[in-house]
Amino acid sequence: MSDGAMTIDAAAVPARAARRTLPAHGSRRTYSAYALVAPAAALMLVMLLGPLAGVIALSFTDYQLGAPHFSWIGLANYQDLFADKVFWIALRNTLTYVVVVVPGAVIAGLAIALLIQSGTSLRSLYRTIYFLPVMATLIAMAVVWEFMLHPQFGLVNGLLRGAGLPAFAWLQDRSTALYALCAIGIWQAVGFNMVLFLAGLVSIPKQLYEAAEIDGASSGWARFRLVTWPMLGPVTTFVVVVSGIRSFQVFDTVHVLTKGGPSKSTEVLIHTMYTEGFEFFRSGYAAAITVVFLVFVLALTLIKSRLADRGVHYT
Amino acid sequence: MSNTHSVSLQAVLRHLLLIAGAAIMLAPFIWMISTASKPQTEVFSSELHLIPYRFALWDNLREAFAKANLLRFLLNGVIVTISIFVLQVMVALPAAYALAKLRFRGRDTLFALVLFGILIPPQATAIPVFLLLHKVGLLDSYAALVLPFTISAFGIFLMRQFFKTVPDDLVDAARMDGISEFGIVWRVMLPAAIPAVTAFGIFSVVAHWNDYFWPLIVLNSEQLRTPPLAVAHFRNNEAGTSYGPLMAAAMVIIAPLVIAFLFAQRRFIEGITLTGIK
């Protein structure tokens, strides 16, 4: 009915009138558009973009929470930072953590995905088991890990002793603490990477494997080299970068289990930032650390979004 | 046919490797349940055994609930995560609709800002947001836990991409029926977007249920603690003495999500992998 009315209107109303009504229509819709985006835009300004600008600005001040005044001190925070041994230790530890966790979690994730996909039985059971650590609250599981790694009553040392191997005080020893945290990090990230790889594997056309088989790639390794690995290329770079970003943000396990110790051997960037900003309330200095962290993470993120646009083009 | 032999060998090897890996993945869970079921004396014995001689799970759970107000903390978790999710949807959906289906000046700029917003890690804005909450006197409240997350650039992006795939004809038909733009968002687009909203909901709830960094920063009062914060405090007070109750508390904290996951695995995996896109 309204349809009919529309067409009659359109036919009867001369062009001039139509021109008059259209913008009115359009502008009403424009108003509602602004009304619809207003809350999001305002919140984004207050909670994301403003604070982002704020943290950069703050890094050039000597602001301390609760202090009545602050002044602009230029690059002084950065100079302090780069002169501070703890910062360099934190940066080195963070990079070590990233360099250990990323390959570990990516390779293990890929291997598990390949193993699961290489057969048909119990696929979803295995997927569930390996994904479980991703779901479990990391803080709770960190506490469990702490007891697993307990020097005297822990499962790990118990097994080592059972096998006649030497035991360690994993989290209390400065030579092992960071690697123990890395192990927890890998344990937690593997399932996530596995799921991404599984999705990638499923999307490889089956006929490519058959073509490879007919072309003479008779061993599993030859087919992996010819088909699987290149076809997974985009997924792999993606997983590497995502794991990198997440590892850079490591904080929970450090804060609960080691507080950066023993003797700073597990101090990482975000933990330093937390201590400076929220325990000593040196906001300006902590902001400078945040900016350094941000540079690393944004660099990785930019690589990722570059790569995300590029996939395998095939039809 | 003739290689059934090698096929079955391969299958056996596959299961062996996967079971070995699964044992490592499950070890902490098993250890947690095992320890939570042991009485104090068995926990502090150097001899390894998984199955307790005396089953003490109920005692440990009772002690955990007595030492910490776990129910209250779980309730806090529910309140906070649900509030965050509901507000996120209320803010993101209209914006996503406008970005996907309406034309207005500044749309492209806004969308570019949304894309940029996705890139900002939450740790980066922590200090200024903390100072802001301090200024307006909202620290140490539910508001402090919820407000900063009401805006999800990623949520806007996700919904916008989804709305792009909804045919324009559907929107025009709704307009012909006299539904306002605002009405279209809730009465036409939301029902169409239920799968995407569900996935985003799982993503959001899991992320904030497990979040430790932000509650740690803004909370002081014990009665506002979220589950992760509660475990951490429990551990700081009790570690070294009562591992049984501590493990029981950890079990209680991870239980809601793990159980939900076991019931709706596909949806959860779908939702969580969104983090990868983020």
Added chain:
Amino acid sequence: MAQIELSTIRKSFDGTDVLKGIDFRIEDGEFISLVGPSGCGKSTLLRIIAGLEPQNSGQVRIDGRPVDGIRPSARNLAMVFQSYALYPHLSTFDNIAVPLRMRRLSAIERLPLLGPLLPGRRAKEHGIRADIAAIAEQLDIAPLLRRKPGQLSGGQRQRVAVGRAMVREPLAFLFDEPLSNLDAKLRVHMRAELAELHRRLKTTFVYVTHDQAEAMTMSSRIAVMMGGELIQVGTPAEIYNDPGDIRVAEFIGSPKINILPGRVWKDGGIDVLGSALRLACGATAGECRVGVRPERIDLGAGPFSGNVVHLENLGAEAFVHLAIEGAGLRLIARLADVRHLPAMGSHLAFGFASDAVQVFDSIGKRIPLKVEQAERVREPAHV
């Protein structure tokens, strides 16, 4: 060049029989098409020949040698897939090079960084390059060698896939609906190219399609499959003119063959639409079905008549759709001369020569006929 023999091949997926005992011999150098409706098991049979799928029982022999349990790569057959299955990350050149590299280079020589440094590698690469150049020349894809599959058109991809199959000179080519992803015009063109390629290579081609026109135009023999069984094998002319089964008659030919209800009398005489044919057979009395190809129907004269309900004028020929009163039946007749089209709705008489008729019994088997002598009492169907 190879002869491929299949003996009682059976295959079932999850308890359903997909192939129910296929016995079949593909001669050396012939172009054989496997045709049949969707889901009848053509691809499965081809994949069993290729070794991609194990059969449940039966044997495949290539040049007399059983190949069961031999890997696909070792059977020396080439396959062209419906989706072409080109490696998307490799250039056209590298795609075609894959089978050669897999065969001629050792596993160590194929290693990514180390391989190219090994002594013999250069000479082998040289040979590979020469072979690919020759193939590219033949298939007219030399300008495309640097491109990736994503940058090729459907027809070009098709040719690259054929090139990858050709390059190692296989014993036989297996094609699984290679043209079904192309548009109609290109399909006709590639049809000619493939037939031409077969004439040049003189290698065995096994060609799966569900398009009967492809099978009719390209192959030296056609094997018709239905429901997991081979129901007839023969030259295109045999299959068309002498189908052994009503399903074959209906599947081959476009437009479809006309099927009319008929009856076999005790004395062997045959009626169709109530008129007797000047034919007889030895079959037992009962219902039968009579098939007549559209081009064998003579319009204008004859014992039958119908109303023109639809006309399809294709320019070179026309198809007249007739509704036969009383019988609730429609049939299609081909008209070679489009200048004299009947009017829509007009009433037309028609008939057909007795040798135009194919008679099938009630279960669809062909009934052999003998042309009747003149002393038949009953009225003849047509002059």
